[in-house]
Amino acid sequence: MGVNTRYVNAVKQIKTELQKRSAVPSIQLFDFFEEKEYWRLRKAMQHLPFRHEKKLLYFSYSAAAVPQHLLPSGLLAFLEQVLGKKPQHWMAYRFSWKDYCLLHDKSIEKPGTDLILDCTEEWPKNAGGKLIYTDAEGNGYPLAIQGNSLAIIVRKKGIQKFFQYVNHYSRGRERLLLLGTLEKG
Amino acid sequence: MMNNRELVNIWIRKQYFQKKQKLLLKKHFQNAPPFPHLVLPNFFAEEKLLPVLQAVQELPFFPKSSDLFQFKQSADFSGVKQPALREFRDALRSPQFTAFLEEITGTKLKSGLIDLAASLYQDTDFLLCHDDRLENRALAFILYFSTLKKQQGGALCLYDAQEKLAKKITPRWNTFVIFQVSAKSLHAVEEVIKAQRLAVGGWYHGR
Numbered sequence: 001m002g003v004n005t006r007y008v009n010a011v012k013q014i015k016t017e018l019q020k021r022s023a024v025p026s027i028q029l030f031d032f033f034e035e036k037e038y039w040r041l042r043k044a045m046q047h048l049p050f051r052h053e054k055k056l057l058y059f060s061y062s063a064a065a066v067p068q069h070l071l072p073s074g075l076l077a078f079l080e081q082v083l084g085k086k087p088q089h090w091m092a093y094r095f096s097w098k099d100y101c102l103l104h105d106k107s108i109e110k111p112g113t114d115l116i117l118d119c120t121e122e123w124p125k126n127a128g129g130k131l132i133y134t135d136a137e138g139n140g141y142p143l144a145i146q147g148n149s150l151a152i153i154v155r156k157k158g159i160q161k162f163f164q165y166v167n168h169y170s171r172g173r174e175r176l177l178l179l180g181t182l183e184k185g
Numbered sequence: 186m187m188n189n190r191e192l193v194n195i196w197i198r199k200q201y202f203q204k205k206q207k208l209l210l211k212k213h214f215q216n217a218p219p220f221p222h223l224v225l226p227n228f229f230a231e232e233k234l235l236p237v238l239q240a241v242q243e244l245p246f247f248p249k250s251s252d253l254f255q256f257k258q259s260a261d262f263s264g265v266k267q268p269a270l271r272e273f274r275d276a277l278r279s280p281q282f283t284a285f286l287e288e289i290t291g292t293k294l295k296s297g298l299i300d301l302a303a304s305l306y307q308d309t310d311f312l313l314c315h316d317d318r319l320e321n322r323a324l325a326f327i328l329y330f331s332t333l334k335k336q337q338g339g340a341l342c343l344y345d346a347q348e349k350l351a352k353k354i355t356p357r358w359n360t361f362v363i364f365q366v367s368a369k370s371l372h373a374v375e376e377v378i379k380a381q382r383l384a385v386g387g388w389y390h391g392r
Binding site: 126128132167 | 376
């Protein structure tokens, strides 16, 4: 399967966690894949044809579409069990020094569910680069930066996300993320 | 009330009030790419500025961070008690100084009304690109207390309409920078690297 059996056997608890009343219902599953599967996926991601994209007032990062065949079948089966469906569209993102992604009034995301697979390794704690969710009151909910983790975030109305500016302590390193999205309904 | 001559003598270096110089500044302001701005080195009289610096260094700074910025800022000077800061604020919002800015920028400004606070950028602090448009702001200003080397970052970056970097202004002690606030005034403060960037800044409002 490729997914850590700890999580395959805990689908019910994960579903319960995501249904809890909270400002940002979410769960982050560490050591999500079996070791071998994680490193295979990470290597495949690093070889994607990334292109640097920058819109000064919005974002700066490198992105690449992820072909479905690169995704472990265990991941999609697991997500279908937890969420009732699996995202069809995945993008890979690389953030390095000076990259960011801002909140913006003109690009408000519709409610839905985000799936964040973190493949970042050896990231300095003081380098910025956190993915942070915000609620309507402006409170921030940062995700932990950890390779081989899957975060599932239910974005209710008013929940947005931004990617914190990556500072000079990141030099030579990059955040590597896979993002799948399910729109509500 | 001070007249222009008194203001020149007390706060601002004499050369900036000469008629020829003002005409030149006006021309430079309007034609400065990528949008109207001026960089005025050695602008204030040192003997007036040093007590202001000392008072600013004693202010409490509060961390501010969002998706767009990370730095420390003081409270607005409208509430400060230190005589040096009150006097400085009074000079900046005086009818004489406002008239001087109107003359060199061609912008109608409200006399007496300014936003003014100190900012402190330390290692990794930054301000990403934005245009400053808010609440009738007409003219932005920054006065640097720090002198930074290029490799220490902290420069004020001005962008053109195509969102390309057009100019970098590296902070230097006693340099006063002003720029017109508009949809074109795209600017940022680049990340500070292992240094400190102390400045005061704010906005004049239009009338």
